[in-house]
Amino acid sequence: MKPTPLVKNSVGRPLEFDKEEAIQSAMEKFWEKGYVATSLRDLLDCMGISRGSFYHAFQSKEDLFALCMNRHLTVMIAELRSLLEHSPSGRAFFETVFLNTASDLRPRSSFIMNSVRELASENPQLLPVAHRALEEYSNVLSDAVAIGKSDGSIKATTATKSLGYYLVSALSGLKSLVQLGMPASELSQVSKAAMMALEH
Numbered sequence: 001m002k003p004t005p006l007v008k009n010s011v012g013r014p015l016e017f018d019k020e021e022a023i024q025s026a027m028e029k030f031w032e033k034g035y036v037a038t039s040l041r042d043l044l045d046c047m048g049i050s051r052g053s054f055y056h057a058f059q060s061k062e063d064l065f066a067l068c069m070n071r072h073l074t075v076m077i078a079e080l081r082s083l084l085e086h087s088p089s090g091r092a093f094f095e096t097v098f099l100n101t102a103s104d105l106r107p108r109s110s111f112i113m114n115s116v117r118e119l120a121s122e123n124p125q126l127l128p129v130a131h132r133a134l135e136e137y138s139n140v141l142s143d144a145v146a147i148g149k150s151d152g153s154i155k156a157t158t159a160t161k162s163l164g165y166y167l168v169s170a171l172s173g174l175k176s177l178v179q180l181g182m183p184a185s186e187l188s189q190v191s192k193a194a195m196m197a198l199e200h
Contacts, residue, residue, distance in 0.1 A: 019057060022047040027068035031111045035065055036122045066129045072111050073133045080140045090148020091198060094141075094167070098195060101171055102187040107178035110171070112137055138164045145198075154198045163197060170194035 025046045030038050040061060044054060058064040080097075087093035115130040142164030148154030156163055174190060182190075 017047070017049050017053065022049060022057070023064070023067050023071055026064055027071055027111075030065060030068050031072075031108065031114075034118050035115065035126065036118060062123075062126055065126060069112075069115065069129050069133050073136055077136055077140060080137075084140065084144050084147070087144075089151050089153035090144050090146070091153035093144045093148070094195060094198065097171065098174065098191040101174050102178060102184070102191050104175075104178055107175065109176050109179055113168075113172040134168065138168050141167045148198065156198050156200055158197070158200070166197055167194070170197070 025048075026043050029042055029046045033042065038061075040051070040054070043061070043064065044051060047054070049057075054064075058067070083096060084093050087096065112130060112133045116127070116134055119127045119130050138161075142160050145154060145156070145160045145163050145167075149156070149160065158166075171194075174187065174194065177187060177190060
């Protein structure tokens with residue numbers, strides 16, 4: 001079993017918390033409340049650490065947010081890349097992604113898109129963190145479009161990169177509709193409408 005990584009203080013004495021678990025907890029809190037509304041007290045409570053341990057391990061709320069976004073992005077991109085690798089075609093990849101999004105039993109809006117919208121007006125110095133995540137997310141979808149065009153399953157003549165960005169937006173909107181409780185039949189029609197972009 002892999003040993004629990006402990007953060008050490010300046011004299012080498014371990015601080016008794018798992019840094020990766022703390023980042024995961026903080027990410028969930030940022031996702032729930034947004035960057036601005038999440039206070040230091042919120043973070044200390046959800047991570048179960050002291051103020052001193054927080055500043056020793058993470059330096060600032062901004063630095064912690066960047067770590068949380070990177071963690072979210074790493075997991076999401078790995079899952080999408082794995083799905084793409086095992087999909088029989090580019091179109092099949094998108095069919096699965098839209099189906100999974102529409103049938104999510106624990107619907108949540110997009111952490112990346114939420115952050116882009118919020119930080120653009122509230123904390124522009126952190127916006128590059130969210131922009132990088134958006135770009136990497138779009139890159140995966142663009143790669144899937146390129147594969148679909150190559151294997152013939154996607155007929156769209158729209159520029160591959162532009163279509164990737166459109167599909168990011170479509171999936172983000174679908175997540176919001178799922179979260180609002182739209183009926184499954186309507187979600188299915190919305191998904192089909194978005195998928196039409198792969199045909200033209």
